[in-house]
Amino acid sequence: MSGRVFSVILLPTAECNVACDYCFEHKEPHRLSLALVPLLTCRLLDHLDQMGIGECEIYWQGGEAMIMGPAWFAEAGQIMDRAAAERGRRFTHYLQTNLIGYSPAWNDVLREMFNGSLGTSMDFPNVHRKLFKGGAEAYTELWTRRLHEARAAGIKVGVIAVLHRASLDAGPERFYRYFAEELAIDNFQVNTPFPGGPAAKVEGRFQLDTSELAGFLSGLFDVWMERGYDAGVSLGPFDALMDHFTGKPARLPCIWKENCSNQFISVDAKGTVAQCDCWVTSYPEAFFGNIFREPDLTHMLRTSSARRDFVERPKYLVENADCLACRFLSICHGGCPVRTYSALGTMMAKDPYCEVYKAVFACAETHARQILRRRVLAPAASVRQSSFT
């Protein structure tokens, strides 16, 4: 068996309990039935067998995943893990939730199935994440309360923040202070916005100027390096870039993988298979097939004409765009197909955030060089010190 890991972004429901402005998902009232979990599991395990892969990471998302309830997850997790163990395979489960539906009733399943941790989302300042009643302010208040409750129960919480106009206006220092110091979160990541699918009509509202965005991210990188890097605060994707540029093994985010089509898929509650959650919820023209209707997932992935575009994209970019000449090719490979598609209507172009990424990469490279220099100088400093004692 190879050491490869296959990942599945699994959406047990498209329903959601909040009303965020920039959500691109169709919120259909459809939930994954427990009766279908064994079939879904079997299809995934067959694929792992055919590909010689031992481990599969399941990223449970939505919609809002917690709508399914803790008992549903406990049962689904048991079904999947038991079937995997019988076939010498392993599932590792991760949960991404808005945390609004969290209660102590979740603690057991979070500890047993999700290794005592979860991922959630919050922005700073929060102006777009809203409750159906009460708006953004009420959302922030409730989310913050749930965050404290979960952490008080010993649950490790990581946070994803999507940048928007008001984040840039607040500035990187205020942004960093909110997450790392006011909320004391030691593991968070920043995502760039990309409106797509049904949200495309409001695209203009969330588009950020790339040079402003690059400036914000570079500034945030500097603040994190000054206050968080040595203090153990993990800030993605900067931390992975620092690992890369300081010569450590780095797990870069999916947007910068050699080819995301090789590494994961997304499956929704109806069994629709697509490249990732963004595609499965928004772009029917790019669906690969249906995992419940087609008996062989490996065959579906091999023969899907929609998937061929994903497979061919990096090749197309090195032949037709300027990616091959870029000194950051090894950590970017043309960026994210869905960001490209949502902005340009085709994925056969490089990511529209190319210049933003280059600015962030250059920032990481500069900081990493300083660290490497410090490492070279460190032994000398200790020698000097010892000669005086």
Place this chain on the structure above:
Amino acid sequence: MTEPSDQPLVFLPSESIAEHEGRAFVAVIRTSEELQHWLREPSPDVQWLQVERLLVDADACVAAAGGGSDVPLDVVLSDPGAEFANLYRLVDVLGAREVRVTMPATQGFLKALRLAASLRIPVRLLPSQPSREALDELAGAISFYLHDPMVETPVEPFHSLLAAMRNSGFGSLWMILEEDPAVFVRYGHDGQLRLPRSVEPKADEGALEGFVERHLAGLVAEGAECVTCPWQQTCAGYFKWPDRTYSCAGVKQLFATIATAAEEIGQELAALPASMRLAATEVMQPATAEAVGPIATEGEPL
């Protein structure tokens, strides 16, 4: 992997392997069927599979990415300038087994070299007797190897030449590039022995013994430019084969570029206090610390 041995390593077409049972060998694979057979049932004596035309066959790449054995692959590109984008097909294979890419220094090879480096795949670049255009591209390749932070894996022969010029490598270009016929014995698909870069069959393996030494001695006796060449020991007449009249002016420039880089590294290290040198070596030369695995580097045949 078998234990290192003094025996030559034999490169055999898949169909002739039964005749050479019991020897360490590299299987030369040309079809998807052969590849799948060797991945499923690798002989204990097989050191790696030399796979030709793999990249044009998407299904073969999928098979190579599957489980079963972890036998390493040396993927040979015959036209790197045209095939380079297909290197993306090796991404999954890298998770299943060690992979090296071998390519001739023909027009456009630098594109394949850049992409292979970006995917962290070790490269063996076969310069043969480079044309003027190829020399320009080789100069670009050396600059890329020496200065681009994207390079994390070895690019041969530059990697071993730099090591040799820093006094930590050994062997001539013939060894570095696995073309010394006394050590790397190649059989053609007709079952006949072959000298490197030659289509002429040879009678038996005994005739290959001392080939490089005889070749260099002959060049020296003829008064070829090797007599006064500062790179004679590391080259050993590599660039005077098969055309003994090939002018080495261009390749001497390439050697000089690597030698200058080696010297600069030496000077920078010497300028550091002794206590810093080890740390600086680790920081400044990450590629030289990289182990390539079972495929020979730095002139090591096995």
